[in-house]
Amino acid sequence: MKAGIYAIALLGWLLAAWQYTHPEPKTPPAERAQTSPHVDNIGKEDVHPEKVEAYKSKAKKTTKLPKDVQDDKNKHVLDSSQIPADDNDTTVTTVLDEKTGKVETYVKTEPKPWLASGNHGEVRLEYGIKNALQTVARASINEDLFQVKALHFGVSASIDTDGSFFIGAGVAYRW
Numbered sequence: 001m002k003a004g005i006y007a008i009a010l011l012g013w014l015l016a017a018w019q020y021t022h023p024e025p026k027t028p029p030a031e032r033a034q035t036s037p038h039v040d041n042i043g044k045e046d047v048h049p050e051k052v053e054a055y056k057s058k059a060k061k062t063t064k065l066p067k068d069v070q071d072d073k074n075k076h077v078l079d080s081s082q083i084p085a086d087d088n089d090t091t092v093t094t095v096l097d098e099k100t101g102k103v104e105t106y107v108k109t110e111p112k113p114w115l116a117s118g119n120h121g122e123v124r125l126e127y128g129i130k131n132a133l134q135t136v137a138r139a140s141i142n143e144d145l146f147q148v149k150a151l152h153f154g155v156s157a158s159i160d161t162d163g164s165f166f167i168g169a170g171v172a173y174r175w
Helices: 001-023 058-062 068-073
Strands: 090-096 103-108 119-128 134-148 151-160 165-175
Touching: 001 119, 001 134, 058 068
Parallel strands: none
Antiparallel strands: 090 103, 119 134, 134 151, 151 165
């Protein structure tokens, strides 16, 4: 039992040390968004608004656009939106009112895909009561393999300080 607790403590210390020496990477730089499949095959047309409202050039810096965009005096920020993180894809559509020159951006959460590859994993360290009799520490790892709508299928493994372990596959629903 003591050896298991020491092993879990050592694993926790190693994970903390690794996290400290490998800080979370900086967020990726802004990049051009891919065209939504909703409009991918629709042609474009020229419009000639009387005016177009844009944010002052400082907006290019505060939204952390690429340096070449920030330095280009011919490029202007028309709209900028923050979208909460979600398991669903999100479509962002910007609309120009030709008469007023105002730009509005619409955000639509897409339905969950019927089938998608999994891209989430986790390592957990836990401490608690097992079988209402003894306290144990547990180390576990889980990896998503694929999802069907809101169901996530994957594999997991865990080991407890009492020497018991689990290796298996399962399905999860997230909220």
